[in-house]
Amino acid sequence: MLNATYIALIPLLPLAGFIILGLFGRKYIKNSSGIIATILLLAATVLAIYTAYGYFFEYGKVNGVYEKLIPLKYTWLQFSGGVSIDMGIMLDPITCMMLLVITFISLMVHIYSLAYMKGEERVATYYSFLGLFTFSMLALVISSNIFQIYIFWELVGLSSFLLIGFYYDKPSAVAACKKAFIVTRFADLGFLIGILMLSFYSGTLDFNTLIERLTSPGSAELSSALSMSFMGISVLTWAMILVFIGAAGKSAMFPLQIWLPDAMEGPTPVSALIHAATMVVAGVFLVARLFPIFALSAPEALELVAYVGAISALLAAIIACAQTDIKRVLAFSTISQIGYMMFALGVSKYGGESGLGYTASMFHLFTHAMFKALLFLGAGSVIHFIHSNEMKDMGGLRKYLPVTHVTFLVACLAIAGIPPFAGFFSKEEILSAAFQNNMIIYWIGLFTSGLTAFYMFRLYFGIFWSKEHETHAEHHDEGGFAMLLPLILLGIGAAAAGFIPFGNFVSSDGSALESHFNLNMTIAPVAFSLIGIVTAMWLYKTQNNKPDKIAASISGLYKAAYHKFYFDEMYLFVTKKILFNLIAKPAAWIDKNVVDGLVNATGNTTVFVSKKIKRIQSGKVQQYAVYFLVGAVAMAVLFIYWWK
Amino acid sequence: MFEPGLIHILFISTALFFIGVFGFFTRRNLITILMSVELILNSVNLNFIAFNKYLWPDKLDGLFFTIFIIAIAAAEAAVAIAIIINLYRSHHSIDVSNAEEMKY
Numbered sequence: 001m002l003n004a005t006y007i008a009l010i011p012l013l014p015l016a017g018f019i020i021l022g023l024f025g026r027k028y029i030k031n032s033s034g035i036i037a038t039i040l041l042l043a044a045t046v047l048a049i050y051t052a053y054g055y056f057f058e059y060g061k062v063n064g065v066y067e068k069l070i071p072l073k074y075t076w077l078q079f080s081g082g083v084s085i086d087m088g089i090m091l092d093p094i095t096c097m098m099l100l101v102i103t104f105i106s107l108m109v110h111i112y113s114l115a116y117m118k119g120e121e122r123v124a125t126y127y128s129f130l131g132l133f134t135f136s137m138l139a140l141v142i143s144s145n146i147f148q149i150y151i152f153w154e155l156v157g158l159s160s161f162l163l164i165g166f167y168y169d170k171p172s173a174v175a176a177c178k179k180a181f182i183v184t185r186f187a188d189l190g191f192l193i194g195i196l197m198l199s200f201y202s203g204t205l206d207f208n209t210l211i212e213r214l215t216s217p218g219s220a221e222l223s224s225a226l227s228m229s230f231m232g233i234s235v236l237t238w239a240m241i242l243v244f245i246g247a248a249g250k251s252a253m254f255p256l257q258i259w260l261p262d263a264m265e266g267p268t269p270v271s272a273l274i275h276a277a278t279m280v281v282a283g284v285f286l287v288a289r290l291f292p293i294f295a296l297s298a299p300e301a302l303e304l305v306a307y308v309g310a311i312s313a314l315l316a317a318i319i320a321c322a323q324t325d326i327k328r329v330l331a332f333s334t335i336s337q338i339g340y341m342m343f344a345l346g347v348s349k350y351g352g353e354s355g356l357g358y359t360a361s362m363f364h365l366f367t368h369a370m371f372k373a374l375l376f377l378g379a380g381s382v383i384h385f386i387h388s389n390e391m392k393d394m395g396g397l398r399k400y401l402p403v404t405h406v407t408f409l410v411a412c413l414a415i416a417g418i419p420p421f422a423g424f425f426s427k428e429e430i431l432s433a434a435f436q437n438n439m440i441i442y443w444i445g446l447f448t449s450g451l452t453a454f455y456m457f458r459l460y461f462g463i464f465w466s467k468e469h470e471t472h473a474e475h476h477d478e479g480g481f482a483m484l485l486p487l488i489l490l491g492i493g494a495a496a497a498g499f500i501p502f503g504n505f506v507s508s509d510g511s512a513l514e515s516h517f518n519l520n521m522t523i524a525p526v527a528f529s530l531i532g533i534v535t536a537m538w539l540y541k542t543q544n545n546k547p548d549k550i551a552a553s554i555s556g557l558y559k560a561a562y563h564k565f566y567f568d569e570m571y572l573f574v575t576k577k578i579l580f581n582l583i584a585k586p587a588a589w590i591d592k593n594v595v596d597g598l599v600n601a602t603g604n605t606t607v608f609v610s611k612k613i614k615r616i617q618s619g620k621v622q623q624y625a626v627y628f629l630v631g632a633v634a635m636a637v638l639f640i641y642w643w644k
Numbered sequence: 645m646f647e648p649g650l651i652h653i654l655f656i657s658t659a660l661f662f663i664g665v666f667g668f669f670t671r672r673n674l675i676t677i678l679m680s681v682e683l684i685l686n687s688v689n690l691n692f693i694a695f696n697k698y699l700w701p702d703k704l705d706g707l708f709f710t711i712f713i714i715a716i717a718a719a720e721a722a723v724a725i726a727i728i729i730n731l732y733r734s735h736h737s738i739d740v741s742n743a744e745e746m747k748y
Contacts, residue, residue: 618747619744619746620740
């Protein structure tokens with residue numbers, strides 16, 4: 001029944017694509033590289049569906065509870081005692097769900113790129129990077145060991161660096177990929193320290209053992225981790241906070257969100273992949289994976305998760321309202337939606353009915369993957385058509401891009417939470433979970449959902465309605481079958497994914513969670529969303545000067561939002577003014593004068609001495625013989641008279 | 645008849661040695677320098693023979709060493725003459741003071 005080989009093949013197929021295309025792609029199989037990568041990924045997708053089907057419907061459930069299965073485990077590095085770094089596979093509901101999401105979205109992106117990247121010189125490199133990215137993300141979600149997850153976590157960071165910087169001759173892309181790498185790397189330091197602390201106190205790196213030891217009350221490991229405290233907070237909570245810093249860096253949570261908008265410099269399908277299915281949800285996945293420890297042993301850390309998520313959701317939504325680059329609007333909407341997932345986890349409890357937030361978060365991850373990938377691919381079609389990212393160059397495109405128009409509308413309705421589209425169901429669950437536990441976060445979430453509807457429909461009306469530009473008519477067609485098929489498939493997903501009884505499959509403790517659909521709870525978010533949509537329609541459906549007037553009347557806030565609340569400037573201030581001047585410059589001085597000085601002094605002394613004594617080497621053989629004789633006599637004298 | 649003792653032979657060999665050293669340092673002609681080296685080697689040979697004969701007449705170690713040194717000297721002469729020929733080809737002279745390019 002449970003055969004580990006084909007599960008291991010799921011990540012290994014994209015890896016094979018990476019190796020084949022990376023080695024031979026540029027010279028030998030350039031023109032078929034896209035097809036090869038797509039076929040490999042299609043095979044991986046089929047295997048993922050097979051695995052998930054088998055897990056959910058055949059062998060995963062034991063006594064009504066979804067078990068954590070370890071079909072493969074290979075000890076790689078054994079440290080003292082039980083601490084070992086393993087390479088293994090762990091299957092549980094969220095892993096299976098992530099396998100489905102990643103392979104499906106990645107497949108859509110692969111197909112879409114067949115048309116989108118046509119004519120690109122380095123298409124084989126592009127597909128090999130996509131394969132590496134997909135491989136690292138798939139391997140990340142099936143990890144059975146916390147150190148294994150860290151390895152692939154870094155690999156995800158690396159491959160996103162490669163993809164964001166794909167157009168490496170563009171200075172802005174180079175800056176963006178460096179920024180993404182440095183910011184996430186900085187956060188990963190927290191994750192690493194967190195891992196070390198967790199493994200020190202629990203004596204293991206294996207997920208199952210780790211969670212078991214640190215959640216069962218009265219266990220020696222748990223009490224030792226709880227008894228130590230630093231600044232009034234237990235060491236375990238600190239460890240979980242550090243792990244969360246790593247997760248926040250990857251998921252672009254406040255205040256580490258600065259890299260994500262710049263990451264839009266990569267090719268648009270890559271943005272779809274990074275934002276919908278892979279990199280940014282890795283943080284949510286990590287928190288979900290360690291959720292029992294968060295919920296049962298470190299509730300303070302979980303509260304931090306909730307507030308960070310809520311602040312990010314609100315802040316990013318406000319910023320998104322003022323951006324004009326369509327990909328940046330989508331980037332901030334991603335931050336906002338990831339914020340939703342985070343605070344849904346944050347307000348959740350472990351087990352039973354109160355674990356609703358956990359299910360809701362995973363559900364939102366699932367639906368968000370569908371509609372966010374759709375939005376990005378739709379935006380890609382628009383950019384492909386217009387050759388510009390700016391909203392002011394667009395308008396009236398519904399006639400030219402009918403399929404994109406309809407699917408984009410579906411995605412906007414889904415993200416705004418209008419029934420019966422996917423986002424409605426997941427958002428409703430998130431908000432009811434927040435309602436049960438924390439009213440502040442509930443109101444933030446509600447307000448954010450109104451803002452979400454507003455800025456998404458601002459985008460929608462700005463692109464597809466508004467004033468038509470006369471230059472559009474001379475453009476080419478919509479992009480062909482390879483671009484339209486993913487849009488249609490994702491559109492179906494975004495419309496219908498909400499009807500999956502998600503609680504039956506994914507819940508905090510593995511047992512099925514009855515979805516208790518509460519009609520009263522849906523009124524407020526839908527009302528907020530409708531207000532947002534109507535406002536956006538009133539302002540942006542036709543060309544007028546109302547938006548400018550409103551922007552002028554709140555010019556302070558508008559400017560702040562347009563400049564992303566000056567976070568980049570703050571970071572620049574901290575790094576340039578404080579870090580560079582106070583730490584880097586003195587360090588550079590010491591390096592130049594002390595370290596280099598020592599090395600140079602050694603060299604200079606050698607040169608000085610050798611200049612003085614080089615005359616000895618005169619080239620006259622007989623002179624050398626005299627030196628030799630003098631030496632020999634001196635030695636003889638020494639041996640005879642002193643060496644008794 | 646006068647029977648030479650060990651001291652006489654040592655005197656001769658010391659004289660030979662220093663004549664060789666003096667020649668080695670003062671002569672500029674490479675052939676003469678080679679001859680001086682041979683003088684030095686032969687003074688050593690003489691020492692070996694003398695010590696063997698006068699101090700341990702029942703042993704042959706000194707003789708062996710002498711024969712060994714003669715063989716070495718022959719080889720050394722071959723190498724030295726090869727060097728001299730090459731030097732002559734490149735400098736058209738076998739005067740060592742002309743060959744002093746290999747310096748600082």
